[in-house]
Amino acid sequence: MFTTVETAHPAGLEPRQSPITELRRYRLHPGRRDELIALFDAEFIETQEGCGMRVIGQFRDLDDPDAFVWLRGFSGMRERHAALTAFYDGPVWARHRDAANATMLDSDDVLLLHLASVSGGFRLPDARPGHGCEEPPSAIYQALTYRLKEPAENAFHSFHRNELEPILDRIGDMRIAILASEPSENTFSRLPVRLGENVFVVFSRFADLAAHADFTRRLTNDIAWQGAQEVLESYLIGESIVARLSPTGRSALR
Template sequence: MTRNDMYGGADCTDDELREHRAMPTLSDLPTPAAPDCRVVELRQYTLYPGRRDALIELFDREFVDAQEAQGINVLGQFRDLDDADRFVWLRGFADMAARGDALAAFYGGRAWAEHRDAANATMADSDDVLLLRPAWRGAALPAQARGAARGDGLLRAQIFHLKEAAGDELLALCRRAACPQARVQAWYVTESALNNFPRLPLREGEPVLVGLAFFDDALAGEGWANELDTLLQPWQRRPAQALRLAPTSRSALQA
């Protein structure tokens, strides 16, 4: 939506690497049920000062149901606790073909036509978008992460900017990652398919690894984030981005 329009552990074993290599490729997997989508967008919007609550009220009221009606899974929308002018949200699709069809239907539909001017008026930039896929079978956010509000909890998102696309050794290490304080963890990597809805720009050519973890306490998870950052240093081309995200009242993903 543009304005115009691991915990660480030892080195992974040979058996773990063989297990990862034996995993089916993404194209071999059946289309998963929501929210375990093959394709996920992580969208970060920079808003004009003081406009975030206005966008959230509009988004939650007008854009969630309208997108879901077109087959888009609006996985969650959040306030960035460290930036009062940033709005972050996630949406998922069954696959790339479904993404193209669903986005065309939504952005060509009534809800967007009626409310796009009001939405765009809140946004200084909406082009910070990563196209992702689950890092392995079962790495996506599970269904039980949706819908159960947990008061003052939060979602931590660690975005690791990689020197190259995530490989076997890195993903095997991530599969072993565990944080006892987190209720849910999930892992995503860059989806390399070409943007099939070019009206909405993406950050292309940037291999990333994204770790998500839900905590009941808004102060929890700092150690998890720091440990991950240290553990994954050999693979990073620049410092990771750390987000502390509080779900809106309408967010399907609740911490």
């Protein structure tokens, strides 16, 4: 049994969107992902939100057993610095950082992102499962990262909206957030981010693995999608990256 916990809405942070988001991917020691998830879900959700940030979601990557992926949001870059300072200088991180860091091989794979449009942010529930919820929901989230030659705002966002999204909608894509690289300086240097990259990240939700597999099959075989690939590739510096993400028991995205 578990209880539902009301999600904290820090002052100044709109409860259903975060203008600035970190997409964090950790490479872990083999076999230690569940250990980190148990610690994270128990100790690092309410305590981070109490410092002024938003823990949007945390996930197992279904195609990489030693990867932990999570998202946290901020109302702005200044607020990000203040929130991160408060948490990483605070007692909770001091008490648990050695245990958390012991599970990790690398924690520097971090993208700093902003909303691609005013309506492009995550919409979260007002409550999340309480402590003791370990069973992951059946939903699967897809994080599709386009690696671009230029900032998305130059032309790619318009191409995605006008050419790709109608096809995706017809096939059954349920997009929940669209984000692009944030060019601001990383003012919290204790935590590195990937600088000098142009990415466009699209998050979609599927009811379960079967629904995602069916969507992928239909999209791959769609003639209009196949026809758009040559133009799509002209914007890219490499293959797009698709991650299939399963929410943890206490993830707000579920």
